[in-house]
Amino acid sequence: MHKGTRIIAFIAVFLIIATMPFLANHGQASADPEVSLDTPAVNEMPVKQCIEPLQDMRSEHMQILDSWRDRVVREGQTTYVNSVGQPYEMSLDETCLSCHSNREQFCDSCHSYSGVDVYCWSCHDGASNNSNGGVE
């Protein structure tokens, strides 16, 4: 073991540096995101049902929005028919945000938990994102 001590010492240093993020954050897991459905529009609904089943919305809302965007902007379509034949206007502002008007408690809670930086708000939802302050 020529220079064995040094090798072992540097392996130890390397391991400490490599595992530093895990060691530093150990036992500090942030709480699960809380998604609030407490908005006037949602409370008024007799059956609290989004445009598609909950699981599909959770996992695929981004694909739905992406396809809505292309269909509205590029193909001039306006109506989305969901899996049970119910029509909806394809509009982030008019359809999604009319119910989910609590952006900070709904959209942002999951997005900031998972480190997703969406830039929808730099153009959409003008009423709530100008100098008047955030969503109430």
Added chain:
Amino acid sequence: MRKRDDQQTKAYESHSLKRRDFLKAALATGAVGLGGAALLRFISPADTEAADWGSPNALGAKHWGLVIDVEKLNRFANFSQIIEACHAHHNVPAVNDPKTEVKWIWQDDFEHCFEELDNAYLSEDIKAQEFLVLCNHCENPSCVRVCPTQATFKRDDGIVCMDYHRCIGCRFCMTGCPYNARSLNFFDPRPYIKEIDPDYPTRTQGVVEKCTLCVERIDQGLPPYCVEASNGAIVFGDLADPESDVRQALQSGLSIRRKAELGAGPSVYYLIGGGVPAVAGGELNA
């Protein structure tokens, strides 16, 4: 070792298909696939019902265009009202610096709108006229040709549209457009908007914007804002339809287009007037 090789060969032979068997299997798989597709179409009627995705109110046309009656415009229309109607509803920022300003529709005089038609002895009346200029929604839009991301594109009804989501702010289209109808957002436009209309998205820093011929209103069955605010001075309709309002208006006299000689095929016509009714039978030749 030898024994193992034998075993492998045997296994290989037993798994290999004969040519005939392979073809049979391929045919069977193909038949199942085709049948499955037909079955899927049968069991999901929602897809077929929704074949028409557009709004039932949407206006349809082959080639949307505008005819601006210059005399009516100068007599009866309020320029700033028209510009304001467009800019307020579309959240167009009011930047005062001409280098960074954003405009969808604006006002200019004959000399600047029709420089190639200008001459030294041009009628003072014509010189005094003011014009409204906007995106010409060209038939061969050079902005669309140069856009590297297809963020700007031409719809089937002739409207040259912007997909701000795709715009990377390269400004090729601003260079390509012969009418200077495009503006870049050099900075966040929101502080420059007097009152944000919540029904229409704003733009963001680094995207190019321009007149969209109120495509969102046309898709809902409404005319563009400028047409609505013009007191009848701007006519809107399908240039491909000989019976349409625009074509009827064009029949009434001389009309000119901006820089038509460039071949872009602008769809905004300026009606100058002065038309003389056609003489029946041709009296001059008689």
